[in-house]
Amino acid sequence: MLPKFSYIRPDKLDQAVAQIQAGNAAIHAGGTDLLGCLRERIIKSEKIVSISGLEKLRGVRETVEGGLRIGALTTITGMAEDPLVRKKYPGLAMAASEVASPQLRNQGTLGGNLCQKPRCWYYRGEFHCLRKGGNQCYAIEGENQFHAIFGHDNICVITHPSDTAPVLSALGAKVQVIGPGGGRNIAVADLHVPPRDDVRAETVLDQGEIITHVDIPPPPAGLYTSYRKVRARRSWDFALAGAALALVMDGDRVVRASIVFSGAAPVPWRSREAEQALAGNTLSDDTIDKVCRAATAGAKPLRENRYKVPMFRGMLEEELRKARLQEKA
Amino acid sequence: MATRDKIYYTEGLPVPETPDLGTQPAFWKKTDLVGKPIPRVDAYERVSGTAVYPSDILLPNMIYAAILRCPHPHARVKKIDIAEAGKMPGVRAVITGDSKEAKGVKWKYRDMEVPLFDSHCRFEGEVVAAVAADSWYQARDAAQAIKVDYEVLPFVVDYERSLDVSVPRVQEKGNLLSEDTYSRGDVEKGFAEADIVLEQTYHTQCELHTPLELHGCVANWDGDRLTVWESSQGVFAVQSRVAEALNLPLSKVRASGHYMGGGFGSKLWPGKYTVISAMLARKAARPVKMLLSREETYLCAGNRPAGTMRIKAGVRKDGTITAIDFDCIGPSGAYPAGGVQLVDWLARDLYLCANVRTRGRDVLINAGPARPFRAPGHPQGAWALEQMIDELAKAIDMDPVQLRLKNVPLKSQAREGTPPYTSTGLRQCLEKGAEKFDWQASLERIRKFNEQNNHLRRGIGMGACLWVAGGGGPPSTVVIKLFRDGSINLNMGASDIGTGTKTIMAQVAAEELGVQPAIIQIENADTATTQYATPSGGSKTVPTEAPTVRNAAIALKQELLAAAAEDMEVPEDELEYIGDEIIWSRDAAKRLRITEVSRLKKRGVMIGTGYRGPNPADKVVNPFAAHFCELEVNILSGEINIIRFLGVHDSGRVMNRMTFDNQVYGGIVMGIGFGLTESRQLDERQTGRLCNKNWHDYKLPTAMDVPLEITSLPIELDDPESNNTGAKGLGEPVTIPTAAAIANALCMATGVRFTRAPVSPMEVVRKLSERKEG
Numbered sequence A: 001m002l003p004k005f006s007y008i009r010p011d012k013l014d015q016a017v018a019q020i021q022a023g024n025a026a027i028h029a030g031g032t033d034l035l036g037c038l039r040e041r042i043i044k045s046e047k048i049v050s051i052s053g054l055e056k057l058r059g060v061r062e063t064v065e066g067g068l069r070i071g072a073l074t075t076i077t078g079m080a081e082d083p084l085v086r087k088k089y090p091g092l093a094m095a096a097s098e099v100a101s102p103q104l105r106n107q108g109t110l111g112g113n114l115c116q117k118p119r120c121w122y123y124r125g126e127f128h129c130l131r132k133g134g135n136q137c138y139a140i141e142g143e144n145q146f147h148a149i150f151g152h153d154n155i156c157v158i159t160h161p162s163d164t165a166p167v168l169s170a171l172g173a174k175v176q177v178i179g180p181g182g183g184r185n186i187a188v189a190d191l192h193v194p195p196r197d198d199v200r201a202e203t204v205l206d207q208g209e210i211i212t213h214v215d216i217p218p219p220p221a222g223l224y225t226s227y228r229k230v231r232a233r234r235s236w237d238f239a240l241a242g243a244a245l246a247l248v249m250d251g252d253r254v255v256r257a258s259i260v261f262s263g264a265a266p267v268p269w270r271s272r273e274a275e276q277a278l279a280g281n282t283l284s285d286d287t288i289d290k291v292c293r294a295a296t297a298g299a300k301p302l303r304e305n306r307y308k309v310p311m312f313r314g315m316l317e318e319e320l321r322k323a324r325l326q327e328k329a
Numbered sequence B: 001m002a003t004r005d006k007i008y009y010t011e012g013l014p015v016p017e018t019p020d021l022g023t024q025p026a027f028w029k030k031t032d033l034v035g036k037p038i039p040r041v042d043a044y045e046r047v048s049g050t051a052v053y054p055s056d057i058l059l060p061n062m063i064y065a066a067i068l069r070c071p072h073p074h075a076r077v078k079k080i081d082i083a084e085a086g087k088m089p090g091v092r093a094v095i096t097g098d099s100k101e102a103k104g105v106k107w108k109y110r111d112m113e114v115p116l117f118d119s120h121c122r123f124e125g126e127v128v129a130a131v132a133a134d135s136w137y138q139a140r141d142a143a144q145a146i147k148v149d150y151e152v153l154p155f156v157v158d159y160e161r162s163l164d165v166s167v168p169r170v171q172e173k174g175n176l177l178s179e180d181t182y183s184r185g186d187v188e189k190g191f192a193e194a195d196i197v198l199e200q201t202y203h204t205q206c207e208l209h210t211p212l213e214l215h216g217c218v219a220n221w222d223g224d225r226l227t228v229w230e231s232s233q234g235v236f237a238v239q240s241r242v243a244e245a246l247n248l249p250l251s252k253v254r255a256s257g258h259y260m261g262g263g264f265g266s267k268l269w270p271g272k273y274t275v276i277s278a279m280l281a282r283k284a285a286r287p288v289k290m291l292l293s294r295e296e297t298y299l300c301a302g303n304r305p306a307g308t309m310r311i312k313a314g315v316r317k318d319g320t321i322t323a324i325d326f327d328c329i330g331p332s333g334a335y336p337a338g339g340v341q342l343v344d345w346l347a348r349d350l351y352l353c354a355n356v357r358t359r360g361r362d363v364l365i366n367a368g369p370a371r372p373f374r375a376p377g378h379p380q381g382a383w384a385l386e387q388m389i390d391e392l393a394k395a396i397d398m399d400p401v402q403l404r405l406k407n408v409p410l411k412s413q414a415r416e417g418t419p420p421y422t423s424t425g426l427r428q429c430l431e432k433g434a435e436k437f438d439w440q441a442s443l444e445r446i447r448k449f450n451e452q453n454n455h456l457r458r459g460i461g462m463g464a465c466l467w468v469a470g471g472g473g474p475p476s477t478v479v480i481k482l483f484r485d486g487s488i489n490l491n492m493g494a495s496d497i498g499t500g501t502k503t504i505m506a507q508v509a510a511e512e513l514g515v516q517p518a519i520i521q522i523e524n525a526d527t528a529t530t531q532y533a534t535p536s537g538g539s540k541t542v543p544t545e546a547p548t549v550r551n552a553a554i555a556l557k558q559e560l561l562a563a564a565a566e567d568m569e570v571p572e573d574e575l576e577y578i579g580d581e582i583i584w585s586r587d588a589a590k591r592l593r594i595t596e597v598s599r600l601k602k603r604g605v606m607i608g609t610g611y612r613g614p615n616p617a618d619k620v621v622n623p624f625a626a627h628f629c630e631l632e633v634n635i636l637s638g639e640i641n642i643i644r645f646l647g648v649h650d651s652g653r654v655m656n657r658m659t660f661d662n663q664v665y666g667g668i669v670m671g672i673g674f675g676l677t678e679s680r681q682l683d684e685r686q687t688g689r690l691c692n693k694n695w696h697d698y699k700l701p702t703a704m705d706v707p708l709e710i711t712s713l714p715i716e717l718d719d720p721e722s723n724n725t726g727a728k729g730l731g732e733p734v735t736i737p738t739a740a741a742i743a744n745a746l747c748m749a750t751g752v753r754f755t756r757a758p759v760s761p762m763e764v765v766r767k768l769s770e771r772k773e774g
């Protein structure tokens, strides 16, 4: 059952910051992840500060440079349906519409989506694993079909659960943060913490820091974005293998490529190998084949998730072919 | 003779017999109401939320219970300390194995008797202690605060290893619970006569029951009389199990459950929780409500056991199946629960074959015991057999529908004396199904589609089945009361488990009595006010209860005719009951409305009692079916998209086309879960504990996983011998060949045989990349 906690819902940002700073408070936005974490005793807080009353943190705005500023409280549905998002970064709208289920998308927010806890079933279950302060990762030797093939260093093998983070990372987005020490911004690509840096943290945010906005730079000419997610069932499920593409095209040539995987690693996984194999080339069959091989060359699959290697390759192949078709059209 | 076959829904239950009715009423040639797509009589209550399910019961002073369960797959409770829990706010009763009220109270897992609070816990989720408190949360918190010292014991949860010499024993006698064999003819000879012999091993996963309403009850004592409102498929099973455990006369235990939110076999019997609720209610002197959490039901309220099935079969070029050898192993769980029950039945009985041998080994593992799960054994058996039949067809270059058509049995070969079926609609299911599905043309269309050679491949596939039961049978007693205003009360012990039983019974009674179904009020599923009935399961509720209702209506009509004869002063045998009037056959002008019958007016009520007559001697009543499926596979990502499904069912008379189609749709959806998404995952190599105990990790199919196009095609054969309504069971065959049809379609699409269920995208990619590498 839920532990006892106090609940505060300020309507000013500075009050929220002050409240969160005082004591071991947890931030509540839509609550879709937080409530589960409290029930499973993954988050042990006696004080919940809800930021859901901070109306200024809600909504999508175009910046003067032509990029977008998305408030942290914007719902996932709000992002999926926003005309500006759909026009400028269709891949982000695709990712948002692939998150969880309609109910969760209506309630869950962008800030919460970036800060959600992992979905490893040992972690969410009654197993006192490494990430919870125990001394063992159960997934490494255990049932790891849904776990990571990259970046786990055999420490903690979670996959990062967010569908929006890979696209934002590929687009070079930054999160705006405010905290007791003032404001700062952090590239989404640097927001998440690999296990070798700290196995108990998911983000680099300090206690008390709130994400207020996410800023996405203006789309360069020739930008092609997409998000693809393969999962075990077609709704209400996390990625088995997913990919965010942000390609800058010049005719049929790829000038710049960002490729970030979901369902792959403890953090949204940027595949520099695939990017390098792609950049400067046309999307020929040969290139696509090389890119897919490069993408999985460094994979370190576990006992039950070897399938992810061909799945990532296959999924990426399909996505690159789609990109080619799109460019031809 | 209650049933020729010993069927799981009556197993372990004392089954009283009702008297033989003698001659059966004539088969209906034409019906006015039966068969019509009449909306459910309780649709408004169910949809508006006014229907009171056991979960909705609220009594004055009611308190809430929670159970502390063993967190280990195998452990011994050394010491329990309830001091702190007992002092927590709101706590009114705590019971453990040390409590005096627990002494001597037993529980039966099938025929194995154990203490209700057993210090030797053989599966994760076994009961250790129970608490009742003023609120739900207080009860749960107090249960958590109980301190238990466990001696953690070595365990085995992998059933394929449970018979290895070095593994720990689940029960003292060892892990082989039973070994059943069956044989007819000479399989070796059969294989020698075959042109082609194939052998393959198939696996099906453990599937968890997920009824929408959780398992649980409300228990209340009134002096020495106990009332239990339980979410149950059979209130009389609740009554007898609770009475037995608490050593009470049946008359002192009232079990009631008018509405219930799904059971699928897992609520054929009550659970330990039922008895514990009653004990806590007595101790706290308050009504107690106990609803298990979803996590708890996943641990202890049943499952469809996993299975490994090796099948070897021989066929001649002309399509004669010469031999089938079938071997299966599956786990009951930690206690006897039918780990391989009926898994081999289709191999024994679905197709013509002179030489059949089967073996089933039921083994123990340290995991929650199985419970019957919609068509126990059959979807698993179909997964193996129906894929093998397709392989045989391919090997002899015969269309798979044709091969099945060549082997349609008219007799039950696996039963003693090879009794004939009252009807075998299998041929029609296959022929009409192939026609409706456009099987031949679809094959062509799909071959063309796949020649484009892109990453999307299509396939069609089919599977067929019978269901071992579904004929119904005695006992059943139904009472129909006619009130003096002409309205009717239908009093029946059976539960409506969501299938529309009540609606069909109203149609049957209305048909016979010439009234509108709307004036019939049904009172059912209450041991204090209705007659004994076996639990609703085995697809036998309609074929059991509908004939009984009809008999009750006829008995009432006879009473009315006798009474009217006095009023009208003509001989009774010259009177006819037409519509809701009694008419003198010699002069139709002489007539009497039933509400004018003076005996009815004076007494205020007249009663007709019906009994379920026996089934036809030496004949078998089984339903048959075929499912057809079209799907698309993405061979790069492994994703499967089911495009359309057709369910063709011979279940005798269609009693109500709406509820009939509902069953077909629901069964196919459930079969898709079995074939594609659902699978219990235990932490086999480390802790033995359940990994996926929520709805995100345990993957039920969502609306997005189910095709828009599901078609139901009933094959309505006249079956006057089955019973006086001609209806056979439907609720289980609808989910038997579904997964096998998917697997066969997948094989056509990819050229790969998927032997392991469920076929997730992970499995597709795994198998396809094996092929690439191999």
Ligand SMILES: Cc1cc2nc3c(=O)[nH]c(=O)nc-3n(C[C@H](O)[C@H](O)[C@H](O)COP(=O)(O)OP(=O)(O)OC[C@H]3O[C@@H](n4cnc5c(N)ncnc54)[C@H](O)[C@@H]3O)c2cc1C
Residues within 6 Å of the ligand: A026, A027, A028, A029, A030, A031, A032, A033, A034, A035, A036, A051, A072, A073, A076, A098, A099, A100, A101, A104, A107, A108, A109, A110, A111, A112, A113, A114, A115, A116, A117, A161, A162, A163, A164, A209, A210, A211, A212, A236, A237, A238, A239, B696
């Ligand atoms: C069953 C299920 C399935 C799901 N499937 C998917 C999926 O397929 N793909 C996917 O991407 N996600 C999935 N999710 C996650 C879901 O998208 C997130 O739960 C949701 O986006 C979180 O938003 P929220 O506003 O409800 O966050 P909350 O639950 O309120 O918060 C989540 C966490 O983020 C912190 N937080 C919230 N807002 C801020 C902020 N502005 N600054 C700093 N910290 C903050 C909270 O303290 C908390 O730790 C699923 C969730 C569930 C429960």
Ligand code: SF4
Residues within 6 Å of the ligand: A118, A120, A121, A122, A123, A129, A130, A131, A132, A136, A137, A138, A139, A140, A155, A156, A157, A158
């Ligand atoms: S993968 Fe990480 S979260 Fe999961 S058991 Fe291992 S350490 Fe814990």
